[in-house]
Amino acid sequence: MAQSASRHRNLARRRIVGGLGVGLALLCAIIGAACLLIILGYVIVQGAGALNRDFLTQLPHPVGVPGGGVGNGILGTFIILGIATAMAIPIGLLTGIYLSLFGRGPIPEALRFLSDVLSGVPSIAIGLFAYAVLVAPFKHFSAFSASFAFMMLMLPLLVRTSEQAIRSVPQTVREGALALGMSNFRATVRIVIPTAMPAIITALLLAIARVIGETAPLLFTAFGSQFWESNPNRPMAVLALQVFTYAISPYPSWQAQAWGGALLLIGAVFVLSLGARLMLRRAMRGLEA
Amino acid sequence: MTAVAGGELLATQDLGAYYGTRQAIAEVTIAFRRKAVTALIGPSGCGKTTLLRCFNRIHEISFDARVEGSVFLDGHDIYANDVDPMAIRRRIGMVFQRPNPFPTLSIFDNTIACAPKGLNYQGKMEAAERALRSAALWDEVKDKLRTSPLRLSGGQQQRLCIARAVAAHPEVLLMDEPTASLDPIATAVIEELMASLCKEFTIVAVTHNMQQAARVSSVTAFMLADETGVGRLIEADATSKLFTKPSDRRTEDYISGRFG
Numbered sequence: 001m002a003q004s005a006s007r008h009r010n011l012a013r014r015r016i017v018g019g020l021g022v023g024l025a026l027l028c029a030i031i032g033a034a035c036l037l038i039i040l041g042y043v044i045v046q047g048a049g050a051l052n053r054d055f056l057t058q059l060p061h062p063v064g065v066p067g068g069g070v071g072n073g074i075l076g077t078f079i080i081l082g083i084a085t086a087m088a089i090p091i092g093l094l095t096g097i098y099l100s101l102f103g104r105g106p107i108p109e110a111l112r113f114l115s116d117v118l119s120g121v122p123s124i125a126i127g128l129f130a131y132a133v134l135v136a137p138f139k140h141f142s143a144f145s146a147s148f149a150f151m152m153l154m155l156p157l158l159v160r161t162s163e164q165a166i167r168s169v170p171q172t173v174r175e176g177a178l179a180l181g182m183s184n185f186r187a188t189v190r191i192v193i194p195t196a197m198p199a200i201i202t203a204l205l206l207a208i209a210r211v212i213g214e215t216a217p218l219l220f221t222a223f224g225s226q227f228w229e230s231n232p233n234r235p236m237a238v239l240a241l242q243v244f245t246y247a248i249s250p251y252p253s254w255q256a257q258a259w260g261g262a263l264l265l266i267g268a269v270f271v272l273s274l275g276a277r278l279m280l281r282r283a284m285r286g287l288e289a
Numbered sequence: 290m291t292a293v294a295g296g297e298l299l300a301t302q303d304l305g306a307y308y309g310t311r312q313a314i315a316e317v318t319i320a321f322r323r324k325a326v327t328a329l330i331g332p333s334g335c336g337k338t339t340l341l342r343c344f345n346r347i348h349e350i351s352f353d354a355r356v357e358g359s360v361f362l363d364g365h366d367i368y369a370n371d372v373d374p375m376a377i378r379r380r381i382g383m384v385f386q387r388p389n390p391f392p393t394l395s396i397f398d399n400t401i402a403c404a405p406k407g408l409n410y411q412g413k414m415e416a417a418e419r420a421l422r423s424a425a426l427w428d429e430v431k432d433k434l435r436t437s438p439l440r441l442s443g444g445q446q447q448r449l450c451i452a453r454a455v456a457a458h459p460e461v462l463l464m465d466e467p468t469a470s471l472d473p474i475a476t477a478v479i480e481e482l483m484a485s486l487c488k489e490f491t492i493v494a495v496t497h498n499m500q501q502a503a504r505v506s507s508v509t510a511f512m513l514a515d516e517t518g519v520g521r522l523i524e525a526d527a528t529s530k531l532f533t534k535p536s537d538r539r540t541e542d543y544i545s546g547r548f549g
Contacts, residue, residue, distance in 0.1 A: 104352065176389040176450070179347045180403035180457050181379035190402070194393035 043263050050260025060226060060242070063251050070261055072228050073239040080143050080222060081208060083232060084150035088207065091151075092158025093200065099159065100166035101188060112160070119156035126152045127217025134221070141223035143236035149217035154207040161203030165196040165283070198283035202276045209272035213265045215240040239265060297361075298323050298491050299344065299381075299461050304358035306339050306348055313339040314520040317358075319510060321461075326483055326492045328506035328528065330499060332543065335512040336520020337495040338386075341463050344493065345381035346374040362461070379403075382459035386466045388446035390438035390453075397434040399449055403457040416456055423489075424452035425482050444475025451482065455490075462486065464494040468501065480505050499544060503532055511540045 054069050061068025095115075099108050127149050134145035169192050177187035193200075218224075223235040224245065230236075239261055246258035300320035306313045314336035321327050329337045342348040343356055346367060359366045367377045382403075390399050400417040401408075408416060417434070421427040426448040430441070438449055447467060454462060464483070468476040483492060483505045496502050502509050509532070510525035524537045535541045 170389070172385060172387060172389040173391065175347060175350070176385060176391065176453075177403070178350060179345060179378055179383035179385075180454060181375050181377075181382075182403055183375055191391045191393070195391075197393075 040266065043259065043266055046256075047259035047261075047263030050256045051263065055257070055260055059228065060237075063249075063254065066253065068257075070237075070239055070242050070257065070264075072225065072237040073242040073261070074264070076143065076222065076225070076229065076236040077212065077239045079230060079232065080146045080150060080236065080238060081212060083144065083147035084154060084211065085204070085208060087147065087151045088154040088158055089204065092155050092207075093162050095155075095159045096162030096200075097166060097188065097193070099163040101184070103163075103167075115156040115159045118152065119160075122216075123149075123153055123214050124216040124219075127219065127221055130217060131220045141221060141235040142233050143222050143229070144232040146218050146222035146236070146238065147232065149221055150211045150214065153211045153214060153217070157207045157210060158203055161206070162196075162200050165199035165203060166192060168199060169195045196283075198279045202279040202283065205272045205276040205279065209269045209276070212268055212272070213240050215244050219244075297321055298363055299493070300361045301343075302359040302361065304340070304343060304356070304360060306336070306343050307355050307357075308351065309353040312519045314343075314512075317522045319522055319525050321491055321493055322508050323491050324487055324489070325508060326487045326494060326506040327508040327510060327525075328502035329493065329495045329510050329512060330497070330502045330543075331512035331520070331523075332514075333497065334518070334520075335514045337497075337512055338465050339520065340512070341383075341465055341493060341495050344461070344463055345378045345383055347378065347383060349374070379457055380459055381461040381463060382454035382457050383463045384447070384450050384454055384465065384467050386469045388443055388450050388470070390441075390446050390449050392437075392439060394438070395435045396430050396438050396441070396449060399438050400452050400456055403453060405458060417452075420452040420456035421449075423455050423486065424448045425478065425485075426452055442475070444471050444478060447471060447475070447479060448482065451479075451486075455486070460491060462490045462492045464492065466495050466497065469497070476501075499532075503528060511535075511537075511543065513539055513543070 054067055056069060056074065057071045058067065058069035059072055060070065095111065099111060102108055130145045130149035130152070134148055135141055166188075173195060174187055174192055177191045178184065182191070218238050218241045222238050222241065224241045225235045225237040227237075243258045243261035243265065246254040246261065249255065249258075297320035301317050304317040305315045317340060329340065331337050339348060344360055346356075348354050348356060356368060359368060361367070362377065362380060366372070367374075391402060394402060397413075397417055400420050401413050404413070404416050404420075418427060418431075421430060426445060429445060430449075438446060441449065447470075451462075451467075467483075468479050471479065480501065483494065486492060494505065506528045508525060509528040511523045511531065512520050513523050514520050523539055524531065524535065526536070531540065532544055535544065
């Protein structure tokens with residue numbers, strides 16, 4: 001009898017402790033989500049007022065002249081990201097394919113280690129490197145040097161995620177191709193990579209989202225510009241850089257525009273992440289079946 | 290390069306297979322009857338699937354896997370130095386335990402994915418129809434050749450995989466428990482199919498289901514792992530004889546359900 005009573009008390013205590021644990025976890029989750037929502041809300045409140053057609057399409061105006069926009073920065077962001085992506089896709093994807101096919105041994109291990117180290121290097125250091133090899137020798141800033149820095153930031157993410165994406169294709173699918181006499185290369189290109197494609201695109205979108213708001217490496221690569229600039233060999237305006245410049249300025253009109261730019265960047269990350277999630281869902285569906 | 294006794298299409302001599310240092314099968318010597326179904330039976334872990342995977346050199350794509358001894362295809366050792374595994378796999382096709390159609394290719398493209406190269410569209414269409422007909426799938430898919438194979442039922446997917454293997458024009462078809470993931474009706478369809486395919490191909494099928502072995506095969510080989518876990522061939526004989534008058538005590542114990 002006594003034993004059963006103590007067992008009962010024990011159970012009650014365990015229920016309370018368990019309930020507390022769940023409650024605490026929920027509380028932390030709410031705090032985390034709230035932080036994000038507060039930031040989002042604050043940026044929307046501050047930035048929405050600055051958004052209009054002129055803001056998206058006009059050149060910046062000098063201090064004191066009302067209006068103006070960040071059109072050249074938006075264009076520059078597209079150009080610099082486009083070049084960076086075009087360079088990062090072949091290198092990152094082919095490295096990922098290599099690692100997934102020949103994943104064992106000292107060379108692949110060294111590649112993985114280097115890629116992990118690269119992903120931990122501060123973006124300002126990568127910007128400095130781009131400055132040293134592509135700006136200083138030519139004695140002028142350039143959009144291309146910024147693309148180079150962005151590529152280096154995207155690479156480790158692309159390499160590891162595309163390796164994972166290709167690995168996640170069931171071994172039975174690859175074996176099915178090999179067992180009927182397909183070559184390893186053809187099986188990879190025709191069967192395995194298409195199966196992994198949604199996951200690879202997810203990785204690409206996340207890599208772009210990762211660098212779109214990077215500002216530090218732009219300071220001494222793209223540098224910024226007051227004009228419509230589309231030549232990658234010259235200094236170029238970039239949205240993230242404009243946000244930085246406007247935000248630390250003493251002028252309220254510029255500060256308002258900084259909020260508008262920040263809202264644009266967050267919106268872009270939001271859209272890219274959403275796209276990545278949708279692609280990932282498609283990838284999971286493909287792999288289940 | 291000596292031909293094996295009887296001039297069989299597929300035969301092994303003292304075949305052993307390893308995963309790293311672990312030996313999975315040892316000293317398997319067997320010859321398979323031409324244009325007939327041979328069933329490989331035995332309890333789980335006896336090395337049936339490993340043995341099957343040695344026959345088209347797909348065993349060696351596993352990490353650290355290796356083979357000793359010989360496998361003869363038409364009298365030639367497929368493990369000889371100058372042999373290209375890809376060429377062997379074109380002559381010895383394989384169907385797996387779970388249907389594994391290529392997920393991103395259409396039914397049509399799946400069927401001819403491994404077919405010989407150099408066909409024009411008309412040729413591809415004919416090859417696909419012939420293969421799908423011999424896999425008893427044509428009537429069910431002829432109006433949706435351009436759709437995804439993933440919408441087909443499990444049994445249809447498995448028949449598509451059989452059509453894909455047949456379209457490569459192999460001489461031998463290896464089947465690794467081809468009905469393990471199917472319901473009884475789909476299983477019956479595949480078994481009928483095996484009976485008709487063996488008029489054209491030499492078939493070796495792994496099964497853990499003794500009734501299936503008795504239904505579909507004319508020869509049955511029984512494998513068993515010894516006390517160290519290494520799979521060995523105990524005996525191979527006409528199916529009717531092996532199931533009624535086995536010559537080895539261990540075979541009798543197994544088929545009468547005393548273990549396994």
